[in-house]
Amino acid sequence: MSNKISEHQTLEIIPTQTAPQWAKFRKEMLKSFPSPYRGEKDSLADGINIAVRELDKLKPEKNGGSAFLGTNPALTIDFDNVKNSFLNPKMSSSEEVIKQVIKLFEGLPNWGHPLTMNNVNPQGNTAAIIAAILSEIFAPNILEGEYAWNIHQAELESGGILANLAGWESKKAGCVYTYGGSGCWTYHLKYALTRVLPDSRNRGIRTDAKVICSQQAHYTMLNSTDWSGLGMDNIIRIKTDIETNAMDTKHLEEVLKDCVAKKIPVASVVCTMGTTDANAFDSVEEVRKLMDKYPNPKGYGKTLLYCDSVIGWSWIVFKNYDFKKNPLGFSNEVLPYIEKNYNAIKGIFYADAFGVDFHKTGFSPYISSAFVYKDAKEFESLLSRGQSAYLQPRSPYNPLNYTLEVSRAATGSLAGWATLKFFGHEGFQSILGGILENKVYLKNQIAKKSEMVCVNPSDYGLVTLLRIYPEGIDAKVQFEKELCDKNFREDLIRHNKLTHDIGDKLFEWFRSGKKINGQCTPCLSFSTGFRSAEYNRDMEDKEALIYATKMFPMNVHITPEVMDHVLDCIIAARDEVMNH
Numbered sequence: 001m002s003n004k005i006s007e008h009q010t011l012e013i014i015p016t017q018t019a020p021q022w023a024k025f026r027k028e029m030l031k032s033f034p035s036p037y038r039g040e041k042d043s044l045a046d047g048i049n050i051a052v053r054e055l056d057k058l059k060p061e062k063n064g065g066s067a068f069l070g071t072n073p074a075l076t077i078d079f080d081n082v083k084n085s086f087l088n089p090k091m092s093s094s095e096e097v098i099k100q101v102i103k104l105f106e107g108l109p110n111w112g113h114p115l116t117m118n119n120v121n122p123q124g125n126t127a128a129i130i131a132a133i134l135s136e137i138f139a140p141n142i143l144e145g146e147y148a149w150n151i152h153q154a155e156l157e158s159g160g161i162l163a164n165l166a167g168w169e170s171k172k173a174g175c176v177y178t179y180g181g182s183g184c185w186t187y188h189l190k191y192a193l194t195r196v197l198p199d200s201r202n203r204g205i206r207t208d209a210k211v212i213c214s215q216q217a218h219y220t221m222l223n224s225t226d227w228s229g230l231g232m233d234n235i236i237r238i239k240t241d242i243e244t245n246a247m248d249t250k251h252l253e254e255v256l257k258d259c260v261a262k263k264i265p266v267a268s269v270v271c272t273m274g275t276t277d278a279n280a281f282d283s284v285e286e287v288r289k290l291m292d293k294y295p296n297p298k299g300y301g302k303t304l305l306y307c308d309s310v311i312g313w314s315w316i317v318f319k320n321y322d323f324k325k326n327p328l329g330f331s332n333e334v335l336p337y338i339e340k341n342y343n344a345i346k347g348i349f350y351a352d353a354f355g356v357d358f359h360k361t362g363f364s365p366y367i368s369s370a371f372v373y374k375d376a377k378e379f380e381s382l383l384s385r386g387q388s389a390y391l392q393p394r395s396p397y398n399p400l401n402y403t404l405e406v407s408r409a410a411t412g413s414l415a416g417w418a419t420l421k422f423f424g425h426e427g428f429q430s431i432l433g434g435i436l437e438n439k440v441y442l443k444n445q446i447a448k449k450s451e452m453v454c455v456n457p458s459d460y461g462l463v464t465l466l467r468i469y470p471e472g473i474d475a476k477v478q479f480e481k482e483l484c485d486k487n488f489r490e491d492l493i494r495h496n497k498l499t500h501d502i503g504d505k506l507f508e509w510f511r512s513g514k515k516i517n518g519q520c521t522p523c524l525s526f527s528t529g530f531r532s533a534e535y536n537r538d539m540e541d542k543e544a545l546i547y548a549t550k551m552f553p554m555n556v557h558i559t560p561e562v563m564d565h566v567l568d569c570i571i572a573a574r575d576e577v578m579n580h
């Protein structure tokens with residue numbers, strides 16, 4: 001022990017008058033690296049404390065503050081000159097740099113503000129944020145055991161918890177945390193291609209295998225098929241039901257039958273489990289049955305079933321919830337919503353793998369996505385590339401042998417794991433159910449106003465979509481006509497434009513600090529086509545689409561009073577747009 005310390009002391013450079021300049025800078029730098037020893041004055045803990053407090057000063061006052069950080073709403077980047085940048089000749093200090101970092105947060109949307117409702121952008125919970133920050137300090141690397149040591153428990157245990165929620169045998173399952181829902185999609189595709197086209201690992205993809213997903217599938221299917229080299233043309237889109245937006249399994253059957261007849265292999269079928277606007281869930285059980293009925297031709301591996309559940313996954317926490325006794329006391333109106341979402345998501349049981357975004361419905365910071373697979377032995381051996389020469393296995397768990405990434409930060413896995421540990425079933429159930437309580441309140445308020453109509457009333461998801469019409473128009477009657485009757489196409493397009501203008505006005509107000517009822521206005525967004533008109537099911541007509549104002553009451557600071565205020569703001573924005 002004493003040996004170690006004296007070794008360190010001799011290594012430390014003590015500048016004297018004759019010491020070279022580099023040694024002086026190095027000594028100066030010591031202040032801005034964390035001390036490796038306990039109890040010393042450490043710039044890190046103090047620095048984090050100061051920085052977080054400084055960042056907090058950008059938050060608005062409790063009543064009346066706007067939903068972005070700081071006071072300057074403008075985008076201040078000088079885009080013409082920003083790249084005209086050079087490395088400073090002089091050294092700076094970490095304090096100075098952190099001041100500059102904090103300045104960059106000026107104007108950023110404040111995801112925790114009760115008036116922020118623009119997307120599935122939840123505020124991260126404190127346990128997850130702190131866990132993520134801690135992972136940056138000692139930088140565990142979950143490429144393999146030696147560099148992660150006990151920290152890789154976070155990934156292993158997350159895999160176990162998520163697999164158990166899916167109803168799988170958790171010992172045989174696993175997960176890798178990766179770069180987002182897009183990363184999960186890419187992982188599934190790699191898994192599928194390796195399974196179905198075993199030659200592809202060495203020879204590359206030489207066969208136009210197909211990836212089948214619905215018209216509601218996320219556009220990241222383009223990223224994955226493009227970057228994998230499979231090619232975007234190999235995606236087959238299955239029609240969706242106009243009401244539920246779920247995959248039309250009759251159409252899927254036709255496509256699978258056709259592939260079998262033409263001896264075309266199918267790499268994977270993707271069930272989309274929850275979409276941003278339409279809350280569409282595909283029926284995994286039915287899809288599995290069809291896949292069993294139409295296997296790939298001889299010479300190819302078995303088609304993979306992937307659930308892109310990165311938004312919808314968390315409803316699975318209602319597993320074992322007693323919907324009759326309703327121990328958490330959800331309202332009678334909300335209870336069937338929850339039950340319906342749970343019944344939709346539990347189909348992930350039939351999948352080979354599913355995706356989880358903790359940064360969406362897991363209330364965690366970016367990026368914390370887990371790709372969860374049922375058969376760890378298969379996945380890990382199919383993708384295994386063998387041992388690296390310069391790393392020695394020091395643990396039974398060495399994912400670098402099969403992951404896309406080599407070095408992998410533990411930030412996401414610690415954030416995800418911390419959230420699972422913090423929330424438990426109860427916490428998840430309460431936070432998700434609470435969003436629906438606010439949403440249902442909002443829906444009932446909309447129903448009382450003749451100028452507005454909720455256009456996704458039978459949707460059980462987190463978002464409320466509404467259309468507001470000029471004063472004097474009965475919104476419910478008018479919308480029904482625009483939705484179903486081609487004679488009202490011009491009206492539909494005119495009111496789409498109104499919706500668009502209101503959306504732009506609200507964004508302008510949000511940024512400019514406009515006040516209504518003495519409070520700032522919300523950060524909302526709008527959809528330029530969350531569905532098509534009934535007579536335009538094939539979407540041939542690019543304009544006969546339904547625009548709508550969107551509200552995602554994701555964060556825990558939102559109350560019914562806030563929802564009332566938001567409706568007042570939408571009405572005021574409509575009046576402003578109509579009068580100019």
Ligand SMILES: *Cc1c(COP(=O)(O)O)cnc(C)c1O
Nearest residue numbers: 180181182218220308310311357
């Ligand atoms: C958000 C989303 C993705 C992409 O996920 P990222 O985390 O943004 O990379 C993929 N699929 C669905 C259904 C999504 O909602």
